[in-house]
Amino acid sequence: MKKKIHFGWFTEYGPIGWDGPDAVEGDWRQPELYQKMAQICEKGMFDFALFADHLGITASFKGSIDNYVKYGLNGINHDSTLLATMVAAATKHMGVGTTVSTMLTPPYLLARQTASLDHLSKGRVAWNVVTTGNAAGFLNFGIDQLPDHDARYEQAEEYMELCFKLWGSWEPDSVIMDRKTGIFADPEKVHPIDFEGEYYKSRGPLNVLPSPQGRPTIIQAGSSQRGKDFAAKWADVVIVGAHYVDDMKAYYDDMKERVIKFGRKPEQLKVFFIIKPVLGQTEEQVNQKLEALKHPPESLIHAALSALSSRMSFDLSKFNIDEPLPAIDEKEIQGGQTTLSRFYTSGRCPTLREVAIQEAAGNKGSIAGTPEQVADQLQHIMESVGGDGFVLRVDTHDHSYMQEFVDTVVPILQERDLMRKEYTGNTLRENVMEF
Ligand SMILES: Cc1cc2nc3c(=O)[nH]c(=O)nc-3n(C[C@H](O)[C@H](O)[C@H](O)COP(=O)(O)O)c2cc1C
Known part of the structure; x- marks a missing residue:
């Protein structure tokens, strides 16, 4: 039997793409888009x-x-959990994921909000666990010094332990709600957790009832050595920006091995690669789109370098844009440590401008074609890599792209038995773990 491919949509509650060529009319601040x-x-x-x-x-x-x-880049963000609630209300089956920082959110608050949203969405919430790799967030919370990359992950380990205890503090059959006897729940089955760690302390139990998923589906995006171990231990889904098949395969194999190291089964962690194929209904259209992406305006190149600097928490403005990036000591990079190195795998040596052009294209260039050709390439990647799925990074203004993908690529993959034709699970985790 063929292994099916998972898909997700990744964007942010922010202005990104507000002036893009395919942007539909609408206000990104409002929920409708x-x-x-x-x-x-x-x-x-x-x-x-x-x-x-x-x-x-x-x-x-x-x-x-x-x-x-000036450019409305990432960093200008409204609250993703509130948006996830509005999106859950407008959908029935698809999961809704919010991104919340372990470093800047009290764990009890996180556990409570995600459990509440799991109830409100009937078991469809996901939490993208981030440790916040940029000083800006810390400065806003009165913390002057960005804590060290690996130390943030260490602290996050304890954060996860505590949250899992809170989510487990009500036994699944603890709630009775029997009108005849007037008994709401069995106190024998609701447990304080009395957690006291190095960073956090909490009595518990959670004051939210056990939710349909028990705990949110955990998403993570670590790609450093430390980040990958964290994902292998805690996550249900890991998302990663990889550009080339060899790179994707190496990441996939590495993650599945790490999962085993933590006593889990390889299939308990699904790997999703972030892509945005260039899609056209004819080869001529595809070529036109590819050509346009090769020559972004200078403002977009600057925006891309700013975005990369933000993601790495490292100033790229000091390098010569027309030369390949020199080797940088990983310890100097406090944000995503592999943000740039993945452009340089297998002996590739692009200039910083070429990297910025690829970034401005939204990693779109490596998969391109008509619906049939894109389906072929997606199938080829999954067969070469081993699984599990893709996340389409599409701005919320770009409805026409998503509509075209869903109307023309999805049916081909379904026809080949490579995508589901209906949702079979009742919760997000069941759907993610279905294949
Ligand atoms: C696709 C992707 C999406 C991410 N989204 C966010 C985000 O929304 N907020 C955030 O603070 N960090 C985000 N990050 C940063 C990661 O969570 C992680 O902290 C960062 O990559 C540093 O860890 P690493 O060196 O292990 O990769 C994202 C990273 C990737 C690759």
Whole structure:
């Protein structure tokens, strides 16, 4: 039997793409653009919509927030959990993912909000666990020094332990709600957790009833050595930006081995690669789109470098844009440590401008074609890599792209028995773990 492919949609509650060539009329601050897009994805049998989030406007590029404000870049974000609630209300089957920082959110609050949203969405919530790799968020919370990359992951380990205890503090059959006897729940089955760790302390139990999934589906995006171990231990889904098949295969094999190291089964962690294929109904259309992506305006190149600097928490403005990036000591990179190295795998040596052009294209260039050709390439990647799925990074304004993908690529994959034709699970985790 062929292994089916999972799909997700990834964007953020922010202005990104507000001036793109395919942007539809609409206000990104309002819920409708996201709800409509999520409904398109649900028609395409996607597993989830995931919303990124950041807690401050960064000054990673040239030490200033100016570029980020000027171009409306990531960092300008509204709250992803509130958006996830609105999107859950407009969908029935697809999961809704929110991004919440372990470093800047009290664990009890996180456990409570995600459990509540799991009830409200009837078992469809996912939590994208981030440790916040950028100083901006910390400065807004009164913390002057960005804590070290690996130390943040260490602290997050304890955070997860505590949250899992809170989510497990009511036994599944503890709630009785019997009108005849007037008994609401069995106190024998509801347990304080009396957690006391190095960083956190909490009495518990959670004051939210056991939710349909028991705990949210856990998503993570670590790609450093430390980040990969964290994902292998805790996550149900790991998302990663990889550009080339060899790179994807190496990441996939590495993750599945790490999962075993933590006493789990390889299939308990699904790997999703972030892509945005260039799609056209004819080869001529595809070539036109590819050509346009090769020559972005200078402002987009600057925006892309600013975005990369933000993601790495490392100022790229000091390098010569027309030369390949020199080797950087990983310890200097406090954000995503592999953000740039993946452009340089297998002996590839692009200039920083070429990297920025690829970034401005939204990693779109490596998969391109007519619906049939894109389906072929997606199938080829999954067969070469071993699984599990893709996350389409599509701005919320770009409904026409998602509609075209769902109307023309999805049916081909379904016809080949490579995508689900209906949702079979009752919860997000059941759907994610279905194949
Ligand atoms: C696809 C992707 C999405 C991410 N989304 C967010 C986000 O919304 N908010 C955030 O603070 N960090 C985000 N991150 C950062 C990661 O969670 C992680 O902290 C960062 O990559 C550093 O860890 P690493 O060095 O292990 O990769 C994202 C990373 C990736 C690759």
